[in-house]
Amino acid sequence: MSIRIALVEDDQPFARTLQRYFALTSAVTCDVVFPNAEEALRKIPKLAPELLLVDINLPKMNGIEFVGQIVQRCPGMLCLMLTMYEESPLIFEALKAGACGYLLKRTPPQEIVTAIEEAKAGGSPMTPQIARHVVNFFQKQPVPPPAAPVEAGLAGREVEVLGLLAQGYLYKEIGESLGISTHTVNSHIRRIYEKLHVRSRSQAVAKYRGLIE
Template sequence: MTNTPKTICIVEDKDDLREALSMMIRLTDGYQMTGAFKNAEDAIHHIPDIHPAAVLMDINLPDASGIQCVVTLKSKFPDILFLMCTAYEDNDKIFSSLKAGASGYILKTDGPAKIVEALDELFAGGSPMSSSIARKVVASFSGLPAGNHLVQRLSDREEAVLHCLAKGLMNKEVADSLQISQGTVKKHIQHIYEKLHVNTRVEAVNLYLGRTK
């Protein structure tokens, strides 16, 4: 018995890129393309009927921004996952996206393999981010108070995994760095979330940096 494909919609105003992303999803096992839209208005109108599992969302759209689109849809459909896929790296857009309800933020320049890896991580319960984006998020927490006792509950291996996450590494990169499997990395991350009482890697890194400052 095969698993049901995870349904994906794309919101991207550039025709060539929208088609390239759509083709990437169609060619990836385990995923199904269910809609592609060139602006927020079309997305807000059609996505409720499609109700995809996740949406790849651009930010710079011709009418309302991708961030506004996420705000509108996430408030009505909190179960839909949103992954920002954009060219913007400035802090305001990053944090506005996360505040709006996006679960991850990656750059278009990362390429198809990274985007698919980010989707895999998204559905595994993670918050995928490009390395440069993760570093900006990490830097924003640099003023946190030290001494979080929850982090002390982690095993040495779990803390090593969390240290890699704090450097902005994605699951495959963590696995390569620590010479363990991606499945083992996912298990460690799950245990980290449970021990720290958090739901995302941003929150986990937040606590970690609070301890190590």
């Protein structure tokens, strides 16, 4: 029996190419492509496909938000991300939202079919590069830093960011370790500087070490 799927994808040439390939195999049937999340949310509950291939970069609501909503409306719905983005924060946001796997668009079509079959069988397929990101994330999890005194006025996440700064992590590495964007890391660090009354990373680290000693 073919696995009935639907695409949530605004790149129509890409979607048509995939549909043509799926038509050549008996493993997957894809009759529907939704160009945006809003239309997909309206129609998918009635159509009830077995699995969705979902892009992240959609016109209004993004694919991660869509997955979070569709798995609530349709419990058990399998959502497999198919996107060009391979940043660690997006990977973990998608998985937390309810995605069962994460593929890059450069994945060959035959491997996408294999991934669909794997997901239907209860697996969590990932493009090898994505799986490596996930492994690296857990391997790089730092030893929790000592908590700064309450009087320092730092929030919990700010203490985590500052602790990683003290361990020599770069901003990008801090974001990957905590599952947040580099922009969010920068925002935390600005607030840390303000609360500790410092102007540089070295001053902040010195102040932090003074607080925990």
